[in-house]
Amino acid sequence: MSSYLSALWQFGIFFWLVVLLTKPLGLYMAGVYSGKLSFLSKGESWIYRLMGIDPAEEMEWKHYALSLLYFSLGGFLLLYAILRMQHMLPFNPQQLPDVAPALAFNTAVSFMTNSSWQSYGGETTLSNFSQMMGITVQSFLSGAVGMAVLVALIRGLVRRQEGVIGNFWVDIVRGGLYILLPLSLVLAIVIGSQGAIETLHPTLTVPGLENGTQQIAVGPVASQVAIKQLGSDGGGFFNTSGAHPFENPTPLSNFLEMLALILIPSALCLTFGEMAGDRRQGWAIWSAMMLILLPMVLFCMWAEMQGNPHFLHLLLDQSAGNMEGKETRFGAAASAMWTAVTTGSGDGANNSMFDSMTPLGGMVPMLLMQMGEVVFGGVGSGLYGMLVFVIIAVFIAGLMVGRTPEYLGKKIQPFEIKMASIAILVTPMAVLFCTAIAVMTAPGQAGAFNPGAQGFSEILYAFTSAGNNNGSAFAGLYANTMFYNTALAICMLVGRFFIIIPVLAIAGSFSRGNIAPKSIGTLPTHTPLFVMVLVGTVILVGVLTYIPAVALGPVAEHFQAIH
Numbered sequence: 001m002s003s004y005l006s007a008l009w010q011f012g013i014f015f016w017l018v019v020l021l022t023k024p025l026g027l028y029m030a031g032v033y034s035g036k037l038s039f040l041s042k043g044e045s046w047i048y049r050l051m052g053i054d055p056a057e058e059m060e061w062k063h064y065a066l067s068l069l070y071f072s073l074g075g076f077l078l079l080y081a082i083l084r085m086q087h088m089l090p091f092n093p094q095q096l097p098d099v100a101p102a103l104a105f106n107t108a109v110s111f112m113t114n115s116s117w118q119s120y121g122g123e124t125t126l127s128n129f130s131q132m133m134g135i136t137v138q139s140f141l142s143g144a145v146g147m148a149v150l151v152a153l154i155r156g157l158v159r160r161q162e163g164v165i166g167n168f169w170v171d172i173v174r175g176g177l178y179i180l181l182p183l184s185l186v187l188a189i190v191i192g193s194q195g196a197i198e199t200l201h202p203t204l205t206v207p208g209l210e211n212g213t214q215q216i217a218v219g220p221v222a223s224q225v226a227i228k229q230l231g232s233d234g235g236g237f238f239n240t241s242g243a244h245p246f247e248n249p250t251p252l253s254n255f256l257e258m259l260a261l262i263l264i265p266s267a268l269c270l271t272f273g274e275m276a277g278d279r280r281q282g283w284a285i286w287s288a289m290m291l292i293l294l295p296m297v298l299f300c301m302w303a304e305m306q307g308n309p310h311f312l313h314l315l316l317d318q319s320a321g322n323m324e325g326k327e328t329r330f331g332a333a334a335s336a337m338w339t340a341v342t343t344g345s346g347d348g349a350n351n352s353m354f355d356s357m358t359p360l361g362g363m364v365p366m367l368l369m370q371m372g373e374v375v376f377g378g379v380g381s382g383l384y385g386m387l388v389f390v391i392i393a394v395f396i397a398g399l400m401v402g403r404t405p406e407y408l409g410k411k412i413q414p415f416e417i418k419m420a421s422i423a424i425l426v427t428p429m430a431v432l433f434c435t436a437i438a439v440m441t442a443p444g445q446a447g448a449f450n451p452g453a454q455g456f457s458e459i460l461y462a463f464t465s466a467g468n469n470n471g472s473a474f475a476g477l478y479a480n481t482m483f484y485n486t487a488l489a490i491c492m493l494v495g496r497f498f499i500i501i502p503v504l505a506i507a508g509s510f511s512r513g514n515i516a517p518k519s520i521g522t523l524p525t526h527t528p529l530f531v532m533v534l535v536g537t538v539i540l541v542g543v544l545t546y547i548p549a550v551a552l553g554p555v556a557e558h559f560q561a562i563h
Helices: 003-034 042-051 061-084 101-112 128-158 168-194 221-230 251-275 279-305 309-314 332-344 359-370 381-401 414-440 442-447 452-467 482-511 528-562
Strands: 204-207 213-216
Touching (some): 003 168, 003 251, 003 279, 003 332, 042 168, 061 101, 061 168, 101 128, 128 168, 128 251, 128 381, 128 482, 168 221, 168 251, 251 279, 251 332, 279 332, 279 359, 279 381, 309 528, 359 452, 381 414, 381 482, 381 528, 414 452, 414 528, 442 452, 452 482
16 A cells, blocks of 8 residues: 555544544533533632632633733743753753743743744753743643633623623633643553653663764653643654654554644534534534645645655656655655644644645645634634634625624624734734845844745744744744744734734623524524635635745745746
């Protein structure tokens, strides 16, 4: 069986497993956030007492947003302090020095915003303590924040004239304690059984090839890999991330880690449908996401299986596809599948080097991020981003029939459209503005290792990844400079909080409104027709903004390679 056919079979199994697991996990998460699973309450009550929180006290949207900002600021300061004082903290077997201020700032912003952008090599820069108490902890917390914002938006959509959207601290505790933690424990044990390491021992000394010895970095890897895959944080313990055999040792671990990328974002669609009282609404959004993801995955696999276009005239055997930057234990097609899923899911983990992909293959992860990370996006953030597109799609459909648009019985007023427009447009503005500055200035140009279209693609990809809180990189860009550490951090902050705040404002506005009864003019939002309208809205609004820039990067490089 060819590697391409094998990867297609693998993708088929992957697809049906996602379908099978979406409903039970989605319903479970709906029970967690709605408080219907009463047997869980005993596990959280002591946390509320310790924090001095009344779980019954709900917040209006401004209070909710302020709590979220304080919480995120605290996470940033904690991680920054750990990185800056690394040499004084325990579990530092390699005696690694403190992280430089600009890099520490970039890294703290990255993991606080659930971006996982890494301008460093993990095993050569961070101690075990920094990895465990800094990176891994923020992976849990930032993922829980994304799900909390989503749940707040759902409450705003379904409540009648209440003006409150839940308690931020309760949502954070429940998301971390009952969803992210147990799933991470299971995944860590499973990939550990495959060979992913978990140890606090110092570096491993092994015999070398020429009668010498070699020091191999080890550490608490499996526990960090589990939450980086499940929590959409993607930051690898090792510089080569999922391509490293200690993080991703076998084809089975590769498959399970890829499944973990999309598991929670997919199931949250059913969580939304259940909490909204109409599961069809959740399946409609899930279908729209999958209708975009499926062709992107297949196109990326096809592009990589065509081989390197620079070698076509050499008559080389490229039946295995473009294997540059790929792990032989996974192959070109399976690596391309991971690439599309990880950039669609908002995670940013990788098991191959994206900079070594074909121009068209590398265009796929770029486009998936430029859609706004809504296919399926990060945990929570993907779905609340897609719900913003739903509001825009319903508004456009309402204009066509000449009536006030409604979604789930809530009338969409000018305020909601303004907030949705901000949430959709602010990230492309930040990405394109910073890319323009980088390509026009000496500090920005100095980071690109390749000239022409490839170098431009590296810069565009970096800011696209940062602005959409993905964290993956083309790897041909030296980003550990004052310019890139600062500019990318700004993009990550804009891409996180300039979407969260408008989304919470929409939730607060909806929560104060009543639910209008259905009428003959009400647009059904669970039908195949609306799914296609939503897909068209995502593509037209989310992607066309970037088309001129994409044409200057991967598209231009493709035509240069074949001529």
